[in-house]
Amino acid sequence: MAGNIVILNGAPRAGKSSIALAMQADLPGHWINLGVDAQNATLPPALLPGIGLRPGGERPDLEPMVQKLFLALYESVAAHARQGFDVVVDVGHHDAYSRPLGILPACARILADFDVLFVGVHCPLETIMARRNGDPDSLYVKGEGVPAPVQRWQDAVHVPGLYDVTLDTSAMSPEDCAAAIGRALAALPRPTARAQLAALTPLS
Template identity: 60%
Template sequence: MPGQIIILNGAPRSGKSSIARAIQESFDGAWINLGVDSYEQLTPPRLRPGIGLRPGGERPDLEVFVPRLYAALYESIAAHSRLELNVVTDVGHHDAYSKPLDCLADCARRLAGLPALFVGVRCAIEIIMERRAASEPGRGYVTGSSDDPAPLPVRLWQEAVHRPGLYDLEIDTSVLSPEQCAEAIRRRLHDGVQPGAIERLAQAAN
């Protein structure tokens, strides 16, 4: 049987990485974490932030690479699943650099026939700004000020990352801990995934 795939999609600092760690620590079986942070370490410095490119149009020179980098990531996710390894991946999908749905639909198509749960990770922008302000120096997170408490790049992430909003499950880290989010995902898996959001998204690529 192929390994289970869990895709955590949300804005930076929404809590995706913490949920992924909670899944690795509490779920049965081997769970491989393939996501934005781990993939960035494999990306040549000149192409970073790569798949973490935010939807502001600040780096048009990198936008052409994003769909290919995502395609490679999802091919790797599919390969792990076919080898009976479970995968949890944290990403921030947006198609501001391409036609609506193109990149996300293409990624979904690459998981055809595999058990994949697409989870929307939401978080109130006020909480995200608090987390950004508390982040370790050098991470490059945009932070707010008294004059501009929620800068435009952060607001763009909040809006763009959840389009079109087709999910199997949505969780809110403003009110749930990473462990509670992981438990909600466990319950959803127990209830069954198919047919799911990934299949519906993949139809846009056909």
């Protein structure tokens, strides 16, 4: 029997990693986290920031590799789920590259045979900036107001925003978020991300 798949999609510092840890601690099953941080830890410097490449078309030279890295990640997600593992994927999808790359619908096609819960992890900009500025060791962009790269993430990461579950981490703890995901996984029948995301796939 295939495992569950939960995609956590949101901007950096929205709280996705904390939710993934809470899911591993609180939800039944063996949850494997195959998100952006896990993948980037395996990459050589030449491929960084990998799938964490932020919106704005800053690295057209890296974009073909970003496409391949996303597809490889989702193939790995499918492989783990096929073996019965539950998988949580911590990512920030966007299509604000130097040109549209269509990565999200391509990844959805890879998971077409699985039940998927697609979760939008929202967080107000003021909370995101407080988290960025409050971490002196972080490499995230910091500063007064909202720096342009942070605003671009906020504008791009939830397009088109077709989610099964939406969470606001400024109002919910990681444990609350994990519990909400657990309830959504237990609720049958429920919509699946593959059905929603199929609507994004261009017709040939």
